[in-house]
Amino acid sequence: MSARMSPLTFDDVHFAAGGRKLVCGISFALGSSGISVLLGPNGAGKSLALRLAAGLLVPSAGAVRASAARAIVLQRPVLLRRSVADNVAYPLALRGVPRSERAARVRRALEATRLAAHAERPARTLSVGEQQRVALAAAWAREPELLLLDEPAAALDPGATRELERAIGAIRDAGVKVAMSTHDLAQARRLASEVLFVHEGRLLEQTPAAEFFRSPGSEEARRFLAGELLA
Amino acid sequence: MTEISEAFATAWRLIASGDAELLEIVSLSLRVTGAAVVLAALAGLGGRRALVALLSTGMALPPVVVGLALYLVLSRSGPLGALELLFTPTAMVIAQAVLVLPIIASLARQSIEDLAREYGEQLRAHGASRVQAALTLLYEARYSLPTALLAGLGRAVAEVGAVMIVGGNIAHVTRTMTTAIVLHSSRGDTALALALGLILVALAALVNGSTEAIRGAARRAGA
Numbered sequence: 001m002s003a004r005m006s007p008l009t010f011d012d013v014h015f016a017a018g019g020r021k022l023v024c025g026i027s028f029a030l031g032s033s034g035i036s037v038l039l040g041p042n043g044a045g046k047s048l049a050l051r052l053a054a055g056l057l058v059p060s061a062g063a064v065r066a067s068a069a070r071a072i073v074l075q076r077p078v079l080l081r082r083s084v085a086d087n088v089a090y091p092l093a094l095r096g097v098p099r100s101e102r103a104a105r106v107r108r109a110l111e112a113t114r115l116a117a118h119a120e121r122p123a124r125t126l127s128v129g130e131q132q133r134v135a136l137a138a139a140w141a142r143e144p145e146l147l148l149l150d151e152p153a154a155a156l157d158p159g160a161t162r163e164l165e166r167a168i169g170a171i172r173d174a175g176v177k178v179a180m181s182t183h184d185l186a187q188a189r190r191l192a193s194e195v196l197f198v199h200e201g202r203l204l205e206q207t208p209a210a211e212f213f214r215s216p217g218s219e220e221a222r223r224f225l226a227g228e229l230l231a
Numbered sequence: 232m233t234e235i236s237e238a239f240a241t242a243w244r245l246i247a248s249g250d251a252e253l254l255e256i257v258s259l260s261l262r263v264t265g266a267a268v269v270l271a272a273l274a275g276l277g278g279r280r281a282l283v284a285l286l287s288t289g290m291a292l293p294p295v296v297v298g299l300a301l302y303l304v305l306s307r308s309g310p311l312g313a314l315e316l317l318f319t320p321t322a323m324v325i326a327q328a329v330l331v332l333p334i335i336a337s338l339a340r341q342s343i344e345d346l347a348r349e350y351g352e353q354l355r356a357h358g359a360s361r362v363q364a365a366l367t368l369l370y371e372a373r374y375s376l377p378t379a380l381l382a383g384l385g386r387a388v389a390e391v392g393a394v395m396i397v398g399g400n401i402a403h404v405t406r407t408m409t410t411a412i413v414l415h416s417s418r419g420d421t422a423l424a425l426a427l428g429l430i431l432v433a434l435a436a437l438v439n440g441s442t443e444a445i446r447g448a449a450r451r452a453g454a
Contacts, residue, residue, distance in 0.1 A: 056355055071356075078353040081371050081452050090367075091357040124453025138357070 006030050007068035007146040007177045008053055014061040015048055023048050024201040030179060034193030035172055038181040041230040045201040046181035050150045068145035075150040077135030079123040084115055087123045088138045109137040113167045129160025133167055140171055147171060149180035153187060189213060197221045241422035242429060253426055260407035263320055264387040267327030271335050271383055289333030298396030301326050318399040326393040331383035338379035342372050374449035378442050385438045
């Protein structure tokens with residue numbers, strides 16, 4: 001992947017379900033590094049955009065182009081009924097990664113997410129925050145160039161959120177492009193290098209984070225930043 | 232009262248001494264039931280949507296009706312009469328397999344379906360193919376599938392109506408625990424009937440205990 005090539009582009013992407021237009025003509029090209037945050041109120045279409053980006057959904061019209069290997073962590077990841085290490089190894093086994101390499105990659109991912117001490121515990125007995133990190137480790141172990149995170153901290157308390165954001169930061173620092181959704185303004189401030197503001201299925205702006213928080217380009221984003229509850 | 236306690240005492244002596252007739256009956260019962268459960272489990276894995284309604288109905292099949300239908304099919308003038316299976320342990324295996332198939336298949340199907348709903352999108356997110364996802368779901372069901380098998384075992388081992396009709400309750404050939412209990416209690420030989428009854432109750436407790444143990448293991452695994 002060349003440094004200038006966007007790992008993910010949306011070209012006038014539409015998505016409709018049940019007769020309702022949920023994503024209405026979104027176009028963007030993500031920068032090749034840092035964390036792009038899809039920001040917007042609940043129901044804006046952020047999760048759908050990420051599912052489209054991951055290839056879990058197919059657009060009704062338009063095109064999604066990913067030039068990089070992708071992995072997604074769902075908002076409510078469902079862990080397998082096996083150990084933490086086996087959960088992280090699972091997507092690698094699916095791809096036929098040799099057992100010895102698998103073990104090394106699992107160990108690295110667990111250390112980066114500070115889960116090494118829990119490696120042999122049944123994954124589903126961990127706290128919600130730890131389970132979220134297991135899902136993050138499993139996605140990262142695939143060594144994607146683009147990591148998609150859907151509201152990764154939606155159900156977490158501040159302590160667990162801090163641990164998770166630390167892990168996300170480590171992944172970014174390792175050179176992985178991250179695209180994540182959140183409705184949490186403070187989280188976007190802490191993590192974003194650029195903001196894609198989404199409202200009612202439309203992308204209203206794509207702006208470098210510092211500029212977005214100083215002077216957003218759209219009226220809706222201004223109201224959102226001012227703490228108004230957008231419908 | 233003394234009659235009952237004497238019967239119990241004799242029953243216990245029969246069990247403790249490993250009475251030959253008792254052991255023969257118990258052994259045949261277990262072989263027939265085991266083979267039936269294995270057959271039904273194999274057939275149940277192939278169950279598809281069109282079969283679901285049929286299976287649900289099948290769960291309430293009256294054993295004597297199954298026995299009668301099979302009797303007609305296997306009798307000398309029936310369509311499969313030439314196989315000469317009537318009054319053999321094989322006929323009993325077939326009857327019990329028919330009876331427990333709906334139970335095993337329905338329970339297994341339900342648990343796999345629940346898991347498919349729970350894991351569907353997650354497995355696609357991991358990049359699993361359809362075959363990989365199906366194998367994963369079977370493995371994830373490792374705590375619930377044995378429970379389905381045990382439910383089938385519980386019904387098969389306690390069944391009397393169908394095996395009586397297609398087996399004929401022939402001494403040393405097709406006499407199982409349940410058919411022997413019917414015969415011996417009708418003859419007033421309550422000791423052997425009671426001994427077999429006690430073993431049946433113990434088996435039921437074992438099945439129940441195994442189910443509980445599996446549930447416990449599932450809970451510890453966070454399932």
